[in-house]
Amino acid sequence: GENVEQHPSTLSVQEGDSAVIKCTYSDSASNYFPWYKQELGKRPQLIIDIRSNVGEKKDQRIAVTLNKTAKHFSLHITETQPEDSAVYFCAARYTGRRALTFGSGTRLQVQP
């Protein structure tokens, strides 16, 4: 089955700096890659996603890039703010399985 690895497990940045979180996946059939943000005590919420026919997608300060050949995708957050502090999860899915496989999460701390 699919296996998703996520790095780093913790990341601390200064406010205004950029943050990058990386994930690799094992199943070349995976075609959908979402990123979820989970604030302390809250439910995971989708922040951005990308399909395998696209190499990059941006939404204001966040962007996701996908390298299908290397089977990895990354989340980029620019101009970080304290409210970006949370746990971020990557995930992968292929149509046949209909289920998401999640990475282990990255705790991002933005220092004011």
Added chain:
Amino acid sequence: EAQVTQNPRYLITVTGKKLTVTCSQNMNHEYMSWYRQDPGLGLRQIYYSMNVEVTDKGDVPEGYKVSRKEKRNFPLILESPSPNQTSLYFCASRGSGHNEQFFGPGTRLTVL
């Protein structure tokens, strides 16, 4: 308001005492899933359902049962809970033809 609800939100129980965690969605979604979240392991899928009376095992189904008698409800049943089932549980739903998965607020279960 479109939402996924879970009950109870918190539960402390003892080994072997059967329990049910309810999940309900009001978005007419076909797909529903149960995940457990443990530190360092991310979200792992327990069971999912593609529609009424159609369910399938996820990655960690042992010790759990589910049913899908109505489209809106997807209860998680622990027939004989054990301490290793102490975890944070999330229900999620997704509409057919859509990628975004919506999570419930979570149920924190402690089995003594």
